[in-house]
Amino acid sequence: xxxxxxxxxxxxxxxxxxxxxxxxxxxxxxxxxxxxxxxxxxxxxxxxxxxxxxxxxxxxxxxxxxxxxxxxxxxxxxxxxxxxxxxxxxxxxxxxxxxxxxxxxxxxxxxxxxxxxxxxxxxxxxxxxxxxxxxxxxxxxxxxxxxxxxxxxxxxxxxxxxxxxxxxxxxxxxxxxxxxxxxxxxxxxxxxxxxxxxxxxxxxxxxxxxxxxxxxxxxxxx
Amino acid sequence: xxxxxxxxxxxxxxxxxxxxxxxxxxxxxxxxxxxxxxxxxxxxxxxxxxxxxxxxxxxxxxxxxxxxxxxxxxxxxxxxxxxxxxxxxxxxxxxxxxxxxxxxxxxxxxxxxxxxxxxxxxxxxxxxxxxxxxxxxxxxxxxxxxxxxxxxxxxxxxxxxxxxxxxxxxxxxxxxxxxxxxxxxxxxxxxxxxxxxxxxxxxxxxxxxxxxxxxxxxxxxx
Amino acid sequence: xxxxxxxxxxxxxxxxxxxxxxxxxxxxxxxxxxxxxxxxxxxxxxxxxxxxxxxxxxxxxxxxxxxxxxxxxxxxxxxxxxxxxxxxxxxxxxxxxxxxxxxxxxxxxxxxxxxxxxxxxxxxxxxxxxxxxxxxxxxxxxxxxxxxxxxxxxxxxxxxxxxxxxxxxxxxxxxxxxxxxxxxxxxxxxxxxxxxxxxxxxxxxxxxxxxxxxxxxxxxxxxxxxxxxxxxxxxxxxxxxxx
Amino acid sequence: xxxxxxxxxxxxxxxxxxxxxxxxxxxxxxxxxxxxxxxxxxxxxxxxxxxxxxxxxxxxxxxxxxxxxxxxxxxxxxxxxxxxxxxxxxxxxxxxxxxxxxxxxxxxxxxxxxxxxxxxxxxxxxxxxxxxxxxxxxxxxxxxxxxxxxxxxxxxxxxxxxxxxxxxxxxxxxxxxxxxxxxxxxxxxxxxxxxxxxxxxxxxxxxxxxxxxxxxxxxxxxxxxxxxxxxxxxxxxxxxxxx
Numbered sequence: 001x002x003x004x005x006x007x008x009x010x011x012x013x014x015x016x017x018x019x020x021x022x023x024x025x026x027x028x029x030x031x032x033x034x035x036x037x038x039x040x041x042x043x044x045x046x047x048x049x050x051x052x053x054x055x056x057x058x059x060x061x062x063x064x065x066x067x068x069x070x071x072x073x074x075x076x077x078x079x080x081x082x083x084x085x086x087x088x089x090x091x092x093x094x095x096x097x098x099x100x101x102x103x104x105x106x107x108x109x110x111x112x113x114x115x116x117x118x119x120x121x122x123x124x125x126x127x128x129x130x131x132x133x134x135x136x137x138x139x140x141x142x143x144x145x146x147x148x149x150x151x152x153x154x155x156x157x158x159x160x161x162x163x164x165x166x167x168x169x170x171x172x173x174x175x176x177x178x179x180x181x182x183x184x185x186x187x188x189x190x191x192x193x194x195x196x197x198x199x200x201x202x203x204x205x206x207x208x209x210x211x212x213x214x215x216x217x218x219x220x221x222x
Numbered sequence: 223x224x225x226x227x228x229x230x231x232x233x234x235x236x237x238x239x240x241x242x243x244x245x246x247x248x249x250x251x252x253x254x255x256x257x258x259x260x261x262x263x264x265x266x267x268x269x270x271x272x273x274x275x276x277x278x279x280x281x282x283x284x285x286x287x288x289x290x291x292x293x294x295x296x297x298x299x300x301x302x303x304x305x306x307x308x309x310x311x312x313x314x315x316x317x318x319x320x321x322x323x324x325x326x327x328x329x330x331x332x333x334x335x336x337x338x339x340x341x342x343x344x345x346x347x348x349x350x351x352x353x354x355x356x357x358x359x360x361x362x363x364x365x366x367x368x369x370x371x372x373x374x375x376x377x378x379x380x381x382x383x384x385x386x387x388x389x390x391x392x393x394x395x396x397x398x399x400x401x402x403x404x405x406x407x408x409x410x411x412x413x414x415x416x417x418x419x420x421x422x423x424x425x426x427x428x429x430x431x432x433x434x435x436x437x438x439x440x441x442x443x444x
Numbered sequence: 445x446x447x448x449x450x451x452x453x454x455x456x457x458x459x460x461x462x463x464x465x466x467x468x469x470x471x472x473x474x475x476x477x478x479x480x481x482x483x484x485x486x487x488x489x490x491x492x493x494x495x496x497x498x499x500x501x502x503x504x505x506x507x508x509x510x511x512x513x514x515x516x517x518x519x520x521x522x523x524x525x526x527x528x529x530x531x532x533x534x535x536x537x538x539x540x541x542x543x544x545x546x547x548x549x550x551x552x553x554x555x556x557x558x559x560x561x562x563x564x565x566x567x568x569x570x571x572x573x574x575x576x577x578x579x580x581x582x583x584x585x586x587x588x589x590x591x592x593x594x595x596x597x598x599x600x601x602x603x604x605x606x607x608x609x610x611x612x613x614x615x616x617x618x619x620x621x622x623x624x625x626x627x628x629x630x631x632x633x634x635x636x637x638x639x640x641x642x643x644x645x646x647x648x649x650x651x652x653x654x655x656x657x658x659x660x661x662x663x664x665x666x667x668x669x670x671x672x673x674x675x676x677x678x679x680x681x682x683x684x685x686x687x
Numbered sequence: 688x689x690x691x692x693x694x695x696x697x698x699x700x701x702x703x704x705x706x707x708x709x710x711x712x713x714x715x716x717x718x719x720x721x722x723x724x725x726x727x728x729x730x731x732x733x734x735x736x737x738x739x740x741x742x743x744x745x746x747x748x749x750x751x752x753x754x755x756x757x758x759x760x761x762x763x764x765x766x767x768x769x770x771x772x773x774x775x776x777x778x779x780x781x782x783x784x785x786x787x788x789x790x791x792x793x794x795x796x797x798x799x800x801x802x803x804x805x806x807x808x809x810x811x812x813x814x815x816x817x818x819x820x821x822x823x824x825x826x827x828x829x830x831x832x833x834x835x836x837x838x839x840x841x842x843x844x845x846x847x848x849x850x851x852x853x854x855x856x857x858x859x860x861x862x863x864x865x866x867x868x869x870x871x872x873x874x875x876x877x878x879x880x881x882x883x884x885x886x887x888x889x890x891x892x893x894x895x896x897x898x899x900x901x902x903x904x905x906x907x908x909x910x911x912x913x914x915x916x917x918x919x920x921x922x923x924x925x926x927x928x929x930x
Contacts, residue, residue, distance in 0.1 A: 354553070
């Protein structure tokens with residue numbers, strides 16, 4: 001089965017970010033979204049550890065370890081950057097000042113529930129800022145492989161893993177499709193042209209609704 | 223009847239402020255306390271509109287109207303001054319970071335209740351930061367004439383005017399005496415030497431307790 | 445990213461009848477006089493906006509700025525902590541005549557309610573006002589043996605704020621104690637309109653010295669020589685200003 | 688007014704068994720390594736302090752700083768949001784062996800609970816964690832049609848904080864994103880102990896640029912060349928450092 005690369009999923013998510021939007025990208029895979037801002041648009045990236053409008057990674061060996069993102073990777077300062085403490089940073093998050101948060105997921109449910117912080121009681125739990133982001137940003141989107149490594153659906157009727165947030169996700173960018181969550185249902189908006197709806201449904205754990213046209217999900221090689 | 227001047231009451235209150243104490247003085251009469259810091263002691267004054275460690279009034283004509291105290295009077299900047307916004311300022315107040323707040327009073331009750339913001343339903347009510355200060359500072363003291371302009375007691379069994387705070391005052395510096403509030407009682411600590419306990423009791427609206435020695439309240443001409 | 449506008453008239457053009465408007469300042473320090481006067485100009489020209497709910501620490505002084513806004517009849521309700529000043533005649537007369545409503549809020553609670561509005565905190569507990577008339581009708585809860593009053597957040601449709609420096613991203617600094625409510629109100633309004641003494645290019649404010657990050661600001665207009673309320677009142681000015 | 692002390696050993700001398708200790712930093716940025724190491728030195732010399740409850744965003748990385756404090760066996764409980772790092776082996780092993788307790792708190796809630804502790808707010812409501820395992824047992828209330836979780840303040844006996852500049856009053860600045868939890872923890876601890884890269888005379892910090900006003904700070908010690916956790920870990924250092 002064809003599928004998008006992580007870069008392509010990130011590219012697709014980046015196309016929906018408006019010029020001037022304030023954006024928080026979850027640590028890891030979502031950080032890639034910043035690389036694919038469409039020309040002419042400038043998003044302002046927020047990292048919850050206290051930087052607004054940070055820039056790209058510095059060259060190796062030139063890192064300033066006091067200028068890092070939430071994933072503890074070194075970033076850079078740009079004209080217009082600001083620093084602030086954690087309470088102010090999460091005032092930005094919780095107070096609804098971010099336009100978009102893009103996060104990874106273990107599971108997303110058709111009711112908008114998200115599970116992305118705990119795979120169960122084993123191991124060391126860690127939550128970070130995810131629970132704040134999902135109830136703070138005006139729009140919460142998820143980027144993810146459509147299925148788990150062993151091929152099981154990640155888009156489900158209900159999450160089975162511990163929740164990060166309730167009813168918070170409104171759009172999912174997967175390796176196969178772009179799916180909105182509306183009124184407790186998965187609404188298919190775009191899919192890979194090589195994939196039939198039936199094939200997509202077969203790897204999705206809840207019913208896909210198709211109230212309107214389904215666009216071809218076509219991403220450049222990035 | 224002998225009585226202390228307002229300057230002398232302020233002087234007496236100033237003697238109880240330790241070196242290095244963080245102090246908020248209410249607007250009006252309490253502001254005078256700052257003038258009488260004992261030599262060798264340096265209190266740090268806080269004004270709730272966002273300055274810590276401000277200095278004296280500037281010469282007339284040199285005022286900077288962005289450097290004012292809570293009474294909207296011009297003050298000055300000193301080495302070690304800091305500016306901050308109102309939420310941080312009242313974090314200092316409410317969070318218990320001030321050592322002393324010294325306020326004026328319409329009435330103080332033997333249970334520590336204070337009334338100093340409203341004389342009743344007539345006119346325009348105004349509260350400012352008084353209600354925050356009385357429940358925030360580690361020690362809340364009152365400076366006041368012992369009686370009203372028409373000779374009625376201001377120290378009462380219970381306040382009759384709308385309360386500023388409940389059980390908050392621990393020491394009262396009046397024009398006649400220094401009185402602590404302990405376990406719901408007025409405890410006389412100091413009185414003017416020219417005044418008998420009976421005379422003082424006659425102008426006090428609740429019983430004065432005298433569990434220990436009563437010192438002479440002697441203030442210089444200031 | 446350019447949030448700058450060419451003049452104060454355009455900056456306040458979107459404020460409509462019945463809106464809740466936060467106005468920065470503590471007395472005259474931080475009062476965005478030119479934005480307020482632009483709003484009065486619009487009202488005199490068009491009859492709008494009116495019926496405003498204004499949130500400010502005070503209620504104006506003399507006949508300029510906030511006092512002039514009230515005097516013009518544009519304010520239906522004031523939420524403040526201290527509606528007294530050297531010359532409070534405008535508010536006092538309208539209040540006693542029943543022409544303006546007042547919600548009196550302790551100053552620290554006012555500040556915290558505004559911050560809460562900006563920070564997504566719908567309610568919090570404070571010891572302030574417990575046992576007083578200003579706590580009437582509010583839930584009380586005991587934590588660790590002490591009683592606290594539950595207070596709700598305050599939000600606004602618009603905030604009018606005076607800053608010292610601004611950049612096109614909306615990053616701000618303030619001047620001395622003119623900072624007061626500005627950073628909080630920027631957070632708590634759907635649209636924050638800032639008059640800055642100077643607009644500098646991005647990078648013109650050291651990232652360490654930014655007090656209000658641009659995410660909290662929507663519009664910025666340069667007012668190079670802002671009036672100070674105290675100076676206007678010493679000159680016994682009234683708005684519209686005699687010229 | 689002089690809050691300065693001559694060395695880190697004296698700065699941490701008052702920390703006793705069972706205390707709650709806030710430690711600034713987000714990962715390595717802002718981690719007060721020298722203060723932490725001074726505390727470990729004291730423990731190695733005297734067997735105290737032990738049984739500490741530590742509040743930090745993380746759980747240490749490698750075998751220096753907070754990780755070394757945990758590895759020394761001084762920490763009974765950790766309150767944090769993200770106990771993972773590039774090399775979390777110390778915490779992970781002790782946690783899985785049941786030798787250290789963990790209270791996991793969402794990061795924004797952690798920050799706000801600390802601020803609340805410093806600001807005299809015993810409880811507040813947040814949408815964060817509603818409907819999740821981390822809200823279990825906490826009161827829920829509906830405001831304006833949305834559900835919120837009640838969270839309590841966090842306070843500490845001591846805070847260990849890394850600053851950039853300090854003056855003898857305790858006024859502080861920070862460096863870039865090393866600011867993170869520092870200003871909040873300074874507010875929330877009965878005793879705040881600061882290591883600053885440089886101590887300047889009063890007036891050496893512009894009043895406009897002070898991030899933490901001195902009222903929130905009790906002790907200041909100069910550490911001119913502070914170690915950065917990332918650099919120590921790149922060098923595979925363990926504490927006590929090999930010399």
